[in-house]
Amino acid sequence: MKWPRTITPQHVQKLIRAERDVRKAVLIFDSATAEYSSGYRHDANTFSLIISRLLAANQFEPALHLLNRMRDENLDCPERVFVSFFKSYSRAHRPLDALRLFQKMREFNCSPSPISYVSVFDALVSENQMNLAHRFYRFMRKMGVSQNVVSINVLIKALCKSADTLDSALRVFRKMGDHGCVPDCYTYNTLINGLCSSGKVGEAEELMKEMGERNIEPTVVTYSCIIHGFCKAGQFDDAVKRLDEMNARGIEPNVVTFSSLIDGLCKSGRSLQGLELLGKMTSKRLAPNMITYSSLVSGLCQENKIQEALEILDRMKLQGWKPDAGLYKKVVAGLCDVHRFREAANFLDEMILSGVIPNRVTRGVHTSMQNMVVQGLCDKEDANRAFMVYQNMRALGISAEPRSCNALVDCLCKKGEVFKAAGVVSDLLDDGRAPDECTWNAIVSGFWGRRKVREAAELMQIELIKS
Template identity: 50%
Template structure:
């Protein structure tokens, strides 16, 4: 271009900078040098380099460039603010992110769903679910309907902080707004309930998930196995053995595999409750899957059968007959 007497325009530089920032193999410093050669960088130039710096872990430099942009009289857009807020929240710089969020509104630039979701996700991961809830309410007031990702972040954050009642309320709100929870979102709530020992509630949400038609696929198979296994183990731990067996049978019907430890736990709990037919059923399932029970599992069920008076009497009579015959 230069040899032909054409000076590169800002748009030309922007294309080159975008290419450099998009290629992880190219040093970001090359993009910065190109940016510095632009006579009059525009908002697109700044946005691209700021995003590139953030993605390469150079957030302080991105913030400096953001400040330079304002100083040079170039008004940041919602994209600029969202980019910086997202990475500040991701790096746990929550106060800076919230300050920038307020500044954004003060400049008359309205945050969009992505801006809100990025900040909410960061706050939830950083243990500040209360602040995330305030933002969620503000988001709804501004008629920016949260998406499934936003709700998932809030529910996950509330569960991690043990605020399960609020997490369940948010799930209800989500459904009232026509948003359908996916396996990941149900999994976060169910896991949170299991971790808190609320076994029956966890099992009920598992039923809801199944009734909603959320079945395992190639991508979510391990997640479904983990959720179901956690519910069975928690129910057993809480003595809800019949309910645990129901969940186990549902797993078998849907082709969801069971961990060896869960098999053993079921046999042990069912045997202690004298549900011997069910315990034997689980052992047969183990053998059909070539999951050989350990000695402890055999001991548990044999001991349970032996404790039955009729079984013991029959065994003793057989033994006496064998002794007489010999």
Template identity: 55%
Template sequence: SKVKMFKWSKEITPSQVIKLMRAEKDVEKLIAVFDSATAEYANGFLHDQSSFGYMVSRLVSANKFKAAEDLVARMKIENCVVSEDILLSICRGYGRVHRPFDSLRVFHKMKDFDCDPSQKSYVTVLAILVEEDQLKLAFKFYKNMREIGLPPTVASLNVLIKALCRNDGTVDAGLKIFLEMPKRGCDPDSYTYGTLISGLCRFGRIDEAKKLFKEMVEKDCAPTVVTYTSMIHGLCGSKNVEEAVRFLEEMRSKGIEPNVFTYSSLMDGLCKDGRPLQAMELFEMMMTRGCRPNMVTYSTLITGLCKEQKIQEAVELLDRMNLQGLKPDAGLYG
């Protein structure tokens, strides 16, 4: 379909172009606006960094990465400065669609655009590699950061600790970095604590997690809903259900709203402890507080109720689940 061309005024200004581009929601039409501005070559209009940058960000949002990279190459040809932020937006886009190698490739291309990547770019790419479980590559990348003389920051150490907390065998290395942080002039923040607590809980090291949690609160690092959920999940997994219930009460008293994962973890703990009716009370509380249960919540409860022969309650719950539009898996009808 041909997109009708605009009639540009005699003098096209960059601000006019940006305004028209922002108004265009459809990315295909946006490309037409972008191209037609320079097609009127009699007016001698050339895109500048702001219109190029905006166009790249829109292409990235639409997952048109090749077009975005082509545009950046064109910027260079037209002697328009390619900023670090423009290239970083492409790296982030690739990270979002789980293409870490492309993020890394674009990062390495920064030098071709006379762009010296800053700490921010390094940490962004490091985080993408860790997020996508490319841990070997992430450690190599971090080593490279240190070799070129980038000082460690709280942000980069947090990402490194997150990588080390992914595997049972490397959690201790993560703890070691954490203990050395103050010496390196980096004070651990609530994200550092949360990451370590989550790693310790994942591998059943609940006593160490509790100790860190206590230290975190004493140091005025506010635990987030994620940290509380890790603790509750870890406590339930190590059969400390009573303590997990206390954690839920504590977080609510501090004004931190539990999410569906918090509730589901505790319900699972209560059901496995043979207390499905108490889990049901929690379910009702969750509903009244406007937190929508998911498939895991329902299947945890239904399985728990059936195990304790509470068949009537289980059937009622199945009905509620269907009303919410969630389809039970075959296992639940067993």
């Protein structure tokens, strides 16, 4: 990049802000650095800007390198840079890195203020590092960090993580006034969510009423928590009423609100009502997420509404969502329940082609699905398709259950495919598993039914008698 004779930090910052690609923004920063020989120097604001761009892209190592450069070039490292690190580490689920960097702040001649303490505390709480979070909170108190609404809200969030400490959260909430703090909407939403998660939806409703008495307007988060609480308690009519109440108050439901209610309805055998809500959701131009679609497919399959489930699955895939092994199993099981085994086998093929293959976590799910389909196809005497599924199982390293092997050998022998049946028996022996009596009887009967084999055996029997 060609620079003018006179470069200013403001000029560099303007170029960095204008560049949307973070890699090119770094190139601008580095190109300006090459002009150090002309006397130009990046200031703290320029370093802070490029670090924030890197952190937004989760590029932590380059950002740390630049932070160290600030120290090496004797620049003051403002606290806002560290706070950006803490929040980015939290977003990336790396709270321990936030804690480690906090412990190094004084190496950069930066003394942490309550903002830094609360940011690290929040990162630990958000990622359920509760033992560390409680120890860090005690350290905050020991260092004389003053209490404010933000820090108390984080403490309440920590205490709401467990049903065992929920009462402590409520006590802290009731004593906020002693510290000169007034609860805000975030305080109430945190407590309402904790109560609903613990099945105390009645108490959550009381807090929601209290919000109104304090002129604190409930938000979509408030209602979403209440609706989720009612669904968890099986009070679906009450949940639907809260949705109607939201609309009456002009509070627009979001994807979480709809998904929670759809999931609850589907789990309670009311999947058609869930479908109606999906229609309302899309009419509001809200895009369903993986939870929305998975809940509907699972619920519809459970109620043997398999055609509707397949339509939702197609819609899900068109929206770019990829079914996982668990969802495929529900569809396959639903098809098997209505004896549509060939379609179930086709879904097994689709699953593998889309890259949903067995791993350490899902191997049991795949094994169950594949064996279910093999047995179903054998019951329908569809020997060739059953054998194809069996071969795919072998290629994926999935073991056929004894019942599947028995059914497949018997089915193949009945169709005259005795050599394929013998191959199945050979596979069992190769795996170190002994075929049971049913399998041996089926294979022997299959070969015995072939004329030349029977004639050869009878001739051998005669010769043995003569000798």
